[in-house]
Structures are given as structure tokens and as C-alpha cells.
Amino acid sequence: MSTQLNAPVSRENIEALSQGRGEPGWLTDIRKEAAALAGTLEWPRPEKMRIDRWKLTAFGVDRHPELAGDLSQLPEEIRASLPQDAANLVVQRNSGAAYRNLAEEWKAKGVIFTDLETAVREHGDLVKKHLFSVVKADEDKLTALHAALWNGGVFVYVPKNVEVEVPLQAVLYLDDAEAAFAPHVLIVADANSRVSYVDRVLASGAGRSAVAVHHAVVEVVAGPGALVRFASIHHLPESVTDLSIRRATLANDARIEWIIGDLNNGNTLSVTKSDLKGNGSTSDSKLITIGTQSQNMSITTHAVHYGLSSESEMETRAVMRDSATAIINGVTKIEKGATKANGHQTERVLMLSPKARGDANPILLIDEDDVKADHAASVGRVNEEQLYYLMSRGIDREVAERLIIRGFLEPIVSEVPIEAVREELERMIEGKLNA
Template identity: 65%
Template sequence: MSIQLSTPTDRQSAEALARSKGEPEWLVALRGEAAELAATLGWPKPEKMNIEKWNLTAVGAYEQAVAVGSASELPEVVRELVTDGTENILVQQNSGAVYGKLSAELAAKGVIFTDLETACKEHGELVQKYLFQALKKEEDKLTALHAALWNGGVFLYVPKNVEVEVPLQAILATTKAEASFAPHILIVADSHSRVTYVDNVVAAHNDANAYVHHAGVEVFVGPGAVVRFGSIHQLSEGGVDLTLRRAVIDNDGRIEWIISDLNDGATLSDTSSLLKGNGSSSDAKVISIGKNSQQMSITTRAVHFGLSSESDMITRAVMKDSATAIINGITKIEKGATKANGQQTERVLMLSPKARGDANPILLIDEDDVKAGHAASVGQVNPEQVYYLMSRGISKAEAERLIIYGFLIPVVTEIPIDAVREQLERVLERKLG
């Protein structure tokens, strides 16, 4: 089944699509309200980047997913990413989930790991409590459009005091440029729980085809809980990747972001931690590589509300050819967040005189008794380091590759799944080749 939607969509078509999928009435109403908002709001305006020049309207048509019985039936580009022996995996292809597994052990502990559309039907009361509470549908046209049209997605719930020892993996793939691809990831970690989640966002179709991946991520970290969230994006040149991530962290909770934006097309990546609780903490590590005439807006943000809350942000970007990257780091310490500590570092490595990389550290401090700091740099490969390696018998090209890889290693080593980390290394080799 395929239903074409215009952009911005209208309430009637959004509600019709929701009802055709058998969604509960509360979700039908939410989509309708969001569709109306999308018609009235403006697109987001990231620092120094006019995304309205991008192809934002190629959202595609909803395509009903066809489930497969085993991983062997998945497209090759997806099979390559499936970790051998995993018992906990979810796969979305285009507009919906097609494959999923959850170990009996985790299910017995009350862990829920399924696609979000299914969760809205089977765990509606739980999902409704959190859905679009961190990422507000009324924020701008992008959030409203996403709330109206999201499909497939991921729902992960970890009950109180449950520690999930093995990482959970999701693979989100677009195999048809004309099919809507708009996953929404919702993670809820109850008090004193612990979980690691990693996803891959990948394209498997002609680079020349235009398409939009508009995605939303909401993470709710309960008191004393820890969530590690890893994500590797590698969409093709024709794609526009619009991904907004929000985490809300309660007392003594912790979020760890590991974000790899390795697309070949235009990228808007916005990752925010809202440190609501006392003693809450956030650690964000982001890498990005730009090539050709690619444009990227990468924003990492921490907003401190809680006493003694802490945040750290590290962003590393490598720019080739005539690519452009605007790297924003924003630390906001609200009035009353005494003893807060916010640190950030943005570094951009330029490999071409035509490439552009702006590092913009921003500190917004409304409280006196706090610590905050930033460091930012934009530079080229150090010729002395190249010379030293060449003096050891290494070619110039290999020397530069090693230096670049060393520049990115603080993030690469943080990927919690060996197979995913190896896959990331292969992507880096391709983009730096």
C-alpha cells in the first residue's frame, strides 16, 4: 500500500494514513494536530546554514512494510550490518519494521524492544506518556512534519533496576528513494536501569535519487539510570539527513552519546541533553566527515537545570574538497543550576583549501557558582607529523591517513559493539580514501 503525501501535509491526509494503519485514536489526533502545525511554522534556522536551499520536500510516499522471517532475507546492505549471533535486533526498511528479535531472557525481565508503531498499539499508555514530550511537535516545521509523518521507528523500555549487559541494535535502511523514511526512536530507561543502544542508518539505492530522512530521537533517563546511545549514519549523496535528538536526564542519571555523521549528502544533526535532575550528567562524542560539495550543520547542546549537573562535549570533523561544516557546541547553564560543570571541545581538520569548517563554541551562563569551559580549533594536517612518519618509511598518503584516523579515534573507540566499530572503520576508510 502506498499513500502519497504533500509537504506540508494537511490534517485530513495525515489522519487518513494513521487510520489506514490501525493506529489508536490518540495517535491519530496527535498526527492531525502536527500536520496543521506544519502548515503554519517555519523551518529551523541553524547557525550560518540556510537549509531551506536543500531539497526538504522529497519525503516520499508511505509504503507498507513486508516482514521477513530471518535475517538472510534482508537486503545485502542490511545483512552486512547484522552482528553475528545477536538476539536483540530490530530492522526497519523504508516505511516500516520488517524484522525483529528480543532474547527470552530480556523479555522475562520486562524489557520491551519493538518498533514504535507496534508499541503504540500494544503499550499505548506507556508510549503516550513520553512520545513527543522531549522533542516538541510545535518547535518548528521540521518537528511538526516529523510528528505527522513518522513511521516504523524503535521503542525501547528498560524497567526499574534492570541492567541490560549486551547492546541492542537497530538497522534503519532506505532501499527506495520514493518511499517515506522517517523513523522515530523512543527510549525509556526507568530508575537505576542500564542499557546500550546502537543504530545504523544506511541507504541502498542510486546516489542520484533525491530523498529525505527526517528522524527524531527521544531518550528519557530515570533517576540513577545510564543510557549509552550510539548512531552511525551513512546515507548517499542524494539524501538529506535531518535528525533531531533529545535526552531528558533525571537525578543522578547519565546519557552517553556517540554520534557518527558520515553521510555523503546534506546533513542537519542536532543532539541535545536536558539535564533536569540534580547530579545528572551527559557525555557527547561526535565525528563527521565531509567531502565534495557536501553541507553539514552539526549541533551538540547541553542545558543544565539540576544542581551539580555535568556535561562534556567533544566534536571532531574532517573536511575534504569543497565541503562545508558548521560545528556548534552550546552549553547553557540555567539560573539555579549551582555547582554545574559544562565543558566542550570542537576541532575541525581541513584537507583542502576550498573546504570550510566553522567551530562555534557558545557558553550561556545564568548562574554564578558554576564551571564552564570551551576549546575550538580549525587547522590542517601538521606537516611535522607527516615528516616524522615519512622518516620511518611510511608514504605521505599513508602518513596523512594515520594522522586523520588518530584525530578521530576518541570517538571511534567508544563504539560498544565490535562489529559496528569495525563497520565504522570501513566507512571512514571509504570517506577518507
């Protein structure tokens, strides 16, 4: 189904799409209600960025691939992007799952790791309980359209007291010029469980030349004492607009660790938020982005404290080249009653071109007295004294500048939990800087 973003979504078309996939009635109802809402709601309005001026033209046509029983059945360009260890892997190709696998040892412990469309059919009660419980369909036009049109996706469930000792990985891949690409990731970690999830959002082939929109939502539900590590690298071409909303809700003593690499070449809206509902809950968000050419980026990290003694740490580092524009927002909100809360945020922007623009906007919203909250923000160019120091030791200026940029980004890159993913992130950073 091809649906224009600036027009209401048809309830009839959405119903036909859902029934054509064999979805249960409760999900069809959610999609239809969201379709009705989409015609009445406004686009989100991020700080200092008019996303309604972007090329938001069409979500594309629903095209599901054949499910591969073996990785060798996937196209070579997709196989080249896969992790070496494919024992715990979900691959989405365009509008649906192309491959899924979970090691038997984790299945035996009750872990569920599959595409979300399959989870809806096979684990309906569990999915129904949590789907759109963290990111509501009625928040704005973007969330409503996503609730109506999402496809493929990933579902993770970790039972109480289970520690998944290996990362669960996903590759979300666009290679069809006209395909809808709207994955929804839902992670549910029960009490005192542990899980690391890593995904890559990529495009190749025809997907690199066609104008497209990637609209994605991530929901994380962390139960009491649970730990969720979420790492995601986005590397989409200039022709693809990336609209990604990520949010976690945390119970007592739960913890979320976000590591995000927004390395797209096109316009990007990225919102990563933690709702610290529980007492003693903690959130650590680390994000890097590199702006090149004339792309526009709105990058927001957000922590809302509700629980007593809750803590949040946010750090964003951006490198800006050419005539790119980035609005970097950090928002710490401490609600009334969240005594002993502690929120810290840092936004740093490194400018490599006089035509580039990078704004760092630290925002503290405090409604409670007995708390700690602070922020640090900077926008500046490569330090000439550091360059001089390196050049005085025989390093030419270009190499010296690269070393400084790497050092600038290293505090976040080094936190990626998987060595192969970290190395891939480093390659993508080098590629953007060398473009």
C-alpha cells in the same frame, strides 16, 4: 502519501494514513494537530546554515514491507549490513518494520524492544506517556512534519533496576527510491536501569539514486540513576538529505552517553541535545563527521543544565575535504539555579583542502555564578611537523597523512561500545577518506 515539504500537510490525508495503519485515536489526533501546525511554523535556523536552500522536496510514499519471520527472508544487501548477533535486533526497511527480535531472557525481565508502530498498539499507555514529551511537535516546521508523518521507528523500555547486559541494535534501511523514511526512536529507561542502544542508518540500491529526505527524531527519557548509552552511525548517499534531531531528558543522577558518527555523503542537519533536569545528572557527547565533495553539514551538540551539580562533556571532531562545508556548533547553557554545574566542550576541525570550509563555534550561555564552564576550539590543517616526523622514518606522505587523520579521530572511535560496530565505523571512515 507524498507530501511536499514546502506546503502544509493535509489533516485529511494524515487522518487517512493513521487510520489505515490501525493506530489509536490519541495518536491520530497528535498527527492531525501536528499537520495543522506544520503550515504555520518556520524551518529551524541553525547557526550560519540556510537549510531552507537544500533540496527538501518530498518525504516520499508510505510503503511498509512484509514482516520477516527469519533474517534469511530479508534482501541480501540488508543482511550484509546486519550485526553478527541478531538476538536483539529491529530492522526498519523503508517505511516500516521488516524484522524484530528480543531474547527471551530480557522479555522475562520486562524489557520491551520492538518497532514503535507495534509498541503503539501493544503498549499504548506507556508510549502515550512519553511520545513527544522530549521533542515537542510544535517546536518548528521540521518537528511538526515529523510528528505528522513518522513511520517504523524503535521503542525501548527498561524497567526499574534492570541492567540489559547486551546491546540492543537496530538497522534503519532505505532501498526504495520513492519510500518515506522517517523513523522515530523512543527510549525509556526507568530508575536505576542500564541499557546500550546502537543503530545504523543506511541506504542502498534504488535509495542511492533517488532524491530523498531522511527525517528522524530520537527521544531518550532517563529516570533517576539510569544510564543510557546511545551510539548511531549514519551513512546515507549524496541524494539523501539527513535531518536528525536527538534529545535526552535526565532525572536525578541519570547519565546519557552519545556516540554519533555522521558519515553521510549528502547534506546533513544533526542536533544532539541533553537536558540535564535532575540534580547530579551527567551527559557525555562524542561526535565525528567527515565532509566530502560539496556537501553542507550543520552539526550541533547542546547541553542545558537545570539540575544542581550537573555535568556535561561534549567533543566533536570533523575532517573536511574537497569543497565541503561544515558548521560545528557546541552550546553549553547553564540555567539560573543550576549551582555547581560543570560544562566542558571541545570542537576540532581538520582541513584537508583549501576549498573546504569548517567553522567551529563554541557557545557558553551562563545564567548562574557558582559554576564551571570552559571550551576549546580549533580549525587547522594537517601538522607539517608531524608529517615530516613520519616521512623521515620511511613513510610516504599519503600514508603519513592517513595515520594523522586516524589519530585525530581515534579518541571518539575508540569509545564505540561494540567492537563490530567500531570496526564498521572505521571502514566507513576509510571509505570516505578514499573516495
